[in-house]
Structures are given as structure tokens and as C-alpha cells.
Amino acid sequence: MNALQERILKEGKNLGNGILKVDSFVNHQVDPTLMDTCGREFAKRFANVGATKILTAEISGIAPALTTAIHLNLPVVYARKTKPITMPDQVYLTLAPSHTKGRMVELIVSPEYLANNEKVLIIDDFLASGQTILGLVRLAEASGSKVVGIGALIEKTFEGGRDVLSSVGVPIEAIARIKSMDDGKIEFV
Amino acid sequence: MNALQERILKEGKNLGNGILKVDSFVNHQVDPTLMDTCGREFAKRFANVGATKILTAEISGIAPALTTAIHLNLPVVYARKTKPITMPDQVYLTLAPSHTKGRMVELIVSPEYLANNEKVLIIDDFLASGQTILGLVRLAEASGSKVVGIGALIEKTFEGGRDVLSSVGVPIEAIARIKSMDDGKIEFV
Numbered sequence: 001m002n003a004l005q006e007r008i009l010k011e012g013k014n015l016g017n018g019i020l021k022v023d024s025f026v027n028h029q030v031d032p033t034l035m036d037t038c039g040r041e042f043a044k045r046f047a048n049v050g051a052t053k054i055l056t057a058e059i060s061g062i063a064p065a066l067t068t069a070i071h072l073n074l075p076v077v078y079a080r081k082t083k084p085i086t087m088p089d090q091v092y093l094t095l096a097p098s099h100t101k102g103r104m105v106e107l108i109v110s111p112e113y114l115a116n117n118e119k120v121l122i123i124d125d126f127l128a129s130g131q132t133i134l135g136l137v138r139l140a141e142a143s144g145s146k147v148v149g150i151g152a153l154i155e156k157t158f159e160g161g162r163d164v165l166s167s168v169g170v171p172i173e174a175i176a177r178i179k180s181m182d183d184g185k186i187e188f189v
Numbered sequence: 190m191n192a193l194q195e196r197i198l199k200e201g202k203n204l205g206n207g208i209l210k211v212d213s214f215v216n217h218q219v220d221p222t223l224m225d226t227c228g229r230e231f232a233k234r235f236a237n238v239g240a241t242k243i244l245t246a247e248i249s250g251i252a253p254a255l256t257t258a259i260h261l262n263l264p265v266v267y268a269r270k271t272k273p274i275t276m277p278d279q280v281y282l283t284l285a286p287s288h289t290k291g292r293m294v295e296l297i298v299s300p301e302y303l304a305n306n307e308k309v310l311i312i313d314d315f316l317a318s319g320q321t322i323l324g325l326v327r328l329a330e331a332s333g334s335k336v337v338g339i340g341a342l343i344e345k346t347f348e349g350g351r352d353v354l355s356s357v358g359v360p361i362e363a364i365a366r367i368k369s370m371d372d373g374k375i376e377f378v
Contacts, residue, residue: 029302032258069221086210113218
């Protein structure tokens with residue numbers, strides 16, 4: 001069992017309906033040592049995919065994407081959910097359903113930082129239904145870039161996201177893979 | 190001149206009205222090496238304030254707060270701007286004006302992660318009017334914690350935030366201090 005799995009068992013809360021609360025070390029409070037360890041692990045697993053840029057979605061993807069970026073020495077771009085005034089009028093924009101927000105959210109990237117022919121490694125906190133990550137894939141492809149890998153801290157295999165993303169045809173890595181949250185429990189693959 | 194100042198002169202864009210665009214290395218795309226360097230610098234400047242926790246605001250504060258947290262080996266909490274479903278009903282909430290959004294935003298912290306008697310180091314990307322950081326100070330104080338230091342990557346001294354925060358009575362550190370953005374230029378203190 002790795003450090004993230006141990007922490008999920010110790011502090012993660014199964015709130016029911018497939019919702020895993022990891023606010024004490026991932027989503028609201030962040031444990032920097034654990035996040036750095038996960039970043040190093042992603043860097044190791046994706047060492048040979050030839051990535052030139054890391055792409056994630058604000059907000060909770062930023063921490064794992066940044067620590068991965070530090071260990072791979074690559075720039076990281078986080079897709080914005082609202083367009084700041086500093087962004088140009090012409091952007092890449094897609095919609096993705098947010099499980100925790102219960103509505104569609106926009107994912108926006110400026111063409112300034114996602115150029116043609118980048119090799120994009122996508123890193124996010126959760127892989128559940130795969131819809132947010134699929135949105136990031138669409139943004140990368142819209143820019144003429146190619147996705148070369150997908151990493152998530154925590155995968156909920158029972159939500160089927162890995163199947164949804166299989167058409168992308170790239171390695172998919174998760175550090176903690178949860179196969180069941182039935183009956184208030186948390187069981188890993 | 191330090192690495193952040195050099196980068197601001199090289200890539201920062203003065204959009205007028207005091208708006209500095211640093212989207213290529215801080216706010217949308219992040220340079221992980223530069224951010225790590227800034228985190229190390231904050232860790233050095235705040236080595237002796239006795240901090241037990243780092244507090245920032247989503248979204249753009251997360252990267253510098255996380256790298257500072259890595260070097261100080263402290264947990265980091267980012268105040269949320271919308272309340273996720275994983276957060277309890279009873280929260281610390283304050284309002285702060287957002288310069289780049291042109292409206293008031295909520296800053297929300299769960300009492301689970303900001304407890305009585307913490308010594309809080311606040312880290313953010315910008316110190317401009319000081320209102321966002323002052324909001325974080327109110328959240329810390331509402332929890333019974335004490336702010337022990339304030340750090341920002343970039344200070345715009347001409348917006349007066351340092352004076353606004355002087356009543357907090359703690360060290361205030363900025364890595365790049367801009368004294369003027371008149372006439373399309375960027376001049377450091």
C-alpha cells in the first residue's frame with residue numbers, strides 16, 4: 001500500500017453516493033509532503049512519454065500537477081473555469097459536468113499557452129466519470145496538441161472513467177485506485 | 190534583481206489600469222522552477238515566525254503557497270470561493286473585493302482545518318489593495334488563530350495594500366515590489 005492509499009484509509013471520508021472527502025490532504029488542506037511524493041511518482045511513471053507540457057483543471061488539480069511539473073521540469077497550464085480579464089478574447093473553451101458542483105462548468109485555456117504540437121500530460125486529482133479529463137483532452141486536441149498521458153491521484157474505477165478515456169489511446173495512471181465505496185467502506189483494487 | 194523580477198520584465202504585460210498580466214508563469218501557465226525558487230525564498234524569509242499552517246486563497250495563491258509549504262514542511266489550506274459539497278454547513282466565510290473579477294467574492298474555510306491557536310502564514314500571488322489578504326486575516330482571526338506573517342509574490346506598492354495590512358502587525362514580504370506601472374512601464378522599488 002502506498003502513502004496516498006494509507007492516507008485515504010486514515011483520513012478519507014466516504015460521504016455516500018460515491019463521494020470521497022479528502023479535504024484534509026488534497027482538496028482544501030494540502031499535505032505538501034504527500035503531494036510532492038505523488039508528483040515524484042507521476043514523474044517516474046510518465047518519464048518516457050515525451051511530454052512537453054502538463055495540463056490540469058483548476059482548482060484541485062493544481063497541487064498534483066505542480067509537484068509533477070517540478071519533478072519533470074515542465075511548465076504546467078491550469079484550465080480556468082472563469083475567464084480572467086487578462087485572457088485574450090479568443091480562447092479554447094469546452095464544457096464538462098462537475099460532479100461536486102452538480103452543474104456544467106467551463107474549462108478555458110488561452111491559445112498563448114497551449115500551442116500546436118505540444119505533447120500534453122494531463123494530471124488531475126480525481127478520475128471518476130472521466131468527463132473533466134475528457135474536456136481537457138478536447139482542449140489539447142483543439143490546440144493541435146497531442147495528449148501523451150493521463151494521471152490522477154485517485155481513481156474511482158466503479159465510475160467507469162478509464163473506459164471513457166480508453167479511446168484517447170494513452171497510458172492512464174492512478175496512484176490510488178478505489179474499486180468500491182459500498183456500505184461506507186473504501187476498498188482499493 | 191531576482192529571478193521573479195527578471196521574469197516580470199521579460200514576460201509580464203502591463204495592460205494598463207494597474208493590471209499586470211503574468212499568465213505565462215504565475216496565473217494560468219506556471220513555471221514550476223521559478224515557483225519553487227519563490228517558495229524557497231519565502232521559507233527563508235519566514236523561517237523564524239513560528240508558523241504552524243499556511244493559508245492562501247484559490248486559485249492563483251495555490252502554487253506559491255504549496256511550494257512555500259514544501260520548503261517549510263507545513264500544511265497549506267486554500268480558502269475556497271465556492272463551498273464544495275464536502276464542506277460542513279458551519280464555515281468561516283468572509284467577503285473580499287476581486288480586482289480582476291470586478292465584484293465581491295466569498296472566501297470560505299472549514300473550521301476542520303483552521304483551528305484555534307494556529308500560527309498562520311498567509312501567502313498569495315499578489316499584494317495590491319490588500320483586501321484579499323485582509324479577508325484571509327479575518328478568517329484566521331475568526332478561527333482563534335494568529336497571523337504571523339504575510340508574503341506575496343508580487344506587490345504593487347502604489348495600491349497601498351501594505352499600509353492596509355500594517356495594523357496586523359506582522360512581517361510583510363514580497364519578492365517583486367513594483368512601484369509604478371505608469372506609461373506602460375514596470376518599475377521596481
